[in-house]
Amino acid sequence: MATQDLASHLAEQQGAEDKLYNQVALRISELIEHGTLRPGARVPSVRKLSEQEEVSIATVMQAYRVLENKGLIEARPQSGYYVRARLWQAPAEPEKSEPPLRATRVNTSELVMRFMQAARDPALVGFGAALPSPQLLPTRQLCRTMAAVGRRSPQLANRYDVAPGAHELRVQIARRAMATGCTLAPDDIIITCGCQEALYLALRAVAEPGDTIAIESPTYFGVLQIIGSLRLKACEIPTFPRHGICLDELEKRLDCCRIKACLFMLNYSNPLGSCMPDAKKARLVEILARRNIPLIEDDIYGELAFAPERPKVAKAFDRGGQVMLCSSFCKTLAPGYRVGWIVPGRLRDRVQHLKYVTSVGTATLPQLAIADFLANGGFDHHLRRLRRLYAEQLERVTHAITKYFPKGTRVTRPTGGYVLWVELPPQIDSIELFDRALEEKISVAPGPIFSPKQQFRNFIRLNCGAPWSQTIDQALLKLGQLIARMM
Numbered sequence: 001m002a003t004q005d006l007a008s009h010l011a012e013q014q015g016a017e018d019k020l021y022n023q024v025a026l027r028i029s030e031l032i033e034h035g036t037l038r039p040g041a042r043v044p045s046v047r048k049l050s051e052q053e054e055v056s057i058a059t060v061m062q063a064y065r066v067l068e069n070k071g072l073i074e075a076r077p078q079s080g081y082y083v084r085a086r087l088w089q090a091p092a093e094p095e096k097s098e099p100p101l102r103a104t105r106v107n108t109s110e111l112v113m114r115f116m117q118a119a120r121d122p123a124l125v126g127f128g129a130a131l132p133s134p135q136l137l138p139t140r141q142l143c144r145t146m147a148a149v150g151r152r153s154p155q156l157a158n159r160y161d162v163a164p165g166a167h168e169l170r171v172q173i174a175r176r177a178m179a180t181g182c183t184l185a186p187d188d189i190i191i192t193c194g195c196q197e198a199l200y201l202a203l204r205a206v207a208e209p210g211d212t213i214a215i216e217s218p219t220y221f222g223v224l225q226i227i228g229s230l231r232l233k234a235c236e237i238p239t240f241p242r243h244g245i246c247l248d249e250l251e252k253r254l255d256c257c258r259i260k261a262c263l264f265m266l267n268y269s270n271p272l273g274s275c276m277p278d279a280k281k282a283r284l285v286e287i288l289a290r291r292n293i294p295l296i297e298d299d300i301y302g303e304l305a306f307a308p309e310r311p312k313v314a315k316a317f318d319r320g321g322q323v324m325l326c327s328s329f330c331k332t333l334a335p336g337y338r339v340g341w342i343v344p345g346r347l348r349d350r351v352q353h354l355k356y357v358t359s360v361g362t363a364t365l366p367q368l369a370i371a372d373f374l375a376n377g378g379f380d381h382h383l384r385r386l387r388r389l390y391a392e393q394l395e396r397v398t399h400a401i402t403k404y405f406p407k408g409t410r411v412t413r414p415t416g417g418y419v420l421w422v423e424l425p426p427q428i429d430s431i432e433l434f435d436r437a438l439e440e441k442i443s444v445a446p447g448p449i450f451s452p453k454q455q456f457r458n459f460i461r462l463n464c465g466a467p468w469s470q471t472i473d474q475a476l477l478k479l480g481q482l483i484a485r486m487m
Contacts, residue, residue: 165191181316273414404480
């Protein structure tokens with residue numbers, strides 16, 4: 001078998017195995033959710049389920065690991081797997097969003113800047129800005145690494161590292177891309193000042209003022225700020241809180257709106273936490289390829305899967321170079337280093353030029369420190385710990401919302417990342433809640449900043465990126481009391 005054919009065969013085989021264990025995990029999770037398997041009940045043994053589903057024992061074991069990481073089942077020594085006992089019932093989930101059909105201009109900048117100013121206050125309990133807690137990051141290790149790199153190569157400290165950026169870091173990013181389903185070369189990658197600059201460069205490369213960009217509804221407010229600053233229009237696509245955008249609705253809008261490009265966060269989106277299944281990603285890429293429409297993919301949360309393996313990116317299904325993959329290390333490793341990257345595909349030369357005229361290059365020492373950290377294997381160990389902590393934290397915050405927030409509250413069920421999208425009773429104005437919470441030294445992200453026309457008035461996003469504490473519990477209690485007084 002030729003090398004290329006062998007690689008293709010292995011990729012197909014791996015894809016089939018990934019699909020199988022996820023299907024098995026989904027089937028068991030649905031039995032738990034619908035009450036067929038109740039808390040404390042024994043789930044089928046590995047061997048029995050292997051026979052029932054006609055899959056390998058390894059596939060069942062992988063599926064059970066996924067369910068364990070989600071907190072749905074637990075292993076008992078010499079006894080098997082059981083549905084994890086839960087003494088509380090999580091609230092219902094929000095419904096699919098229903099944004100207007102027509103494209104619109106963005107009108108949130110004033111509210112966003114007010115929110116960002118408040119989020120900078122260290123005295124607040126920070127449910128607002130979606131930042132990982134500093135105590136969860138390997139800051140001291142990175143500082144030692146940067147100092148060592150500076151001593152080893154002092155001439156690099158004050159050198160312009162113009163685009164595409166440090167070769168050492170691009171090599172490490174290309175190696176890690178294999179886990180996303182991509183085969184990349186270092187020269188495919190351009191280092192940026194965080195993911196925000198990567199998205200900015202991608203939009204500048206594909207669109208002109210007045211063009212329309214398709215986005216999720218709701219979407220990250222930083223994306224809306226870029227769209228507004230470039231004088232573009234936004235076309236919101238209805239989005240499911242678990243599986244991302246509705247592809248049928250996307251096709252309707254592609255037929256009736258002159259959409260120039262799409263910008264989606266497909267893995268653990270902000271604020272919904274939705275994750276599009278790989279089969280839907282493949283269909284999305286095919287839909288856009290037929291129309292020659294670029295896809296800008298923001299994968300900044302993709303590494304924070306609670307399952308043993310992270311999901312693929314849409315770029316893995318790209319055959320024509322129209323997917324522009326963007327990410328950074330700001331949510332996983334070092335927010336203050338501002339090191340991100342973009343794989344621009346067929347627009348690489350244009351993006352590299354735009355990077356030069358925008359910021360010349362990205363700071364050298366942070367790039368080299370992160371490259372060294374990745375090369376020495378510290379990142380994967382750090383990620384395993386981070387994923388486990390975030391899964392536990394989301395569970396605890398959801399439990400607190402169940403106890404403290406009024407009846408009628410709805411909460412998303414992310415399987416990665418660290419944000420929750422919370423739907424409050426319809427009479428609650430989240431901007432008023434934002435102001436009242438600040439008086440109690442608590443920050444939240446009000447729903448309207450995630451919409452071009454300031455919709456989602458009774459929604460808030462909660463950052464769950466800090467370890468659980470009595471302070472967090474009391475802050476959620478106060479929020480619940482504030483909401484109750486506003487009803």
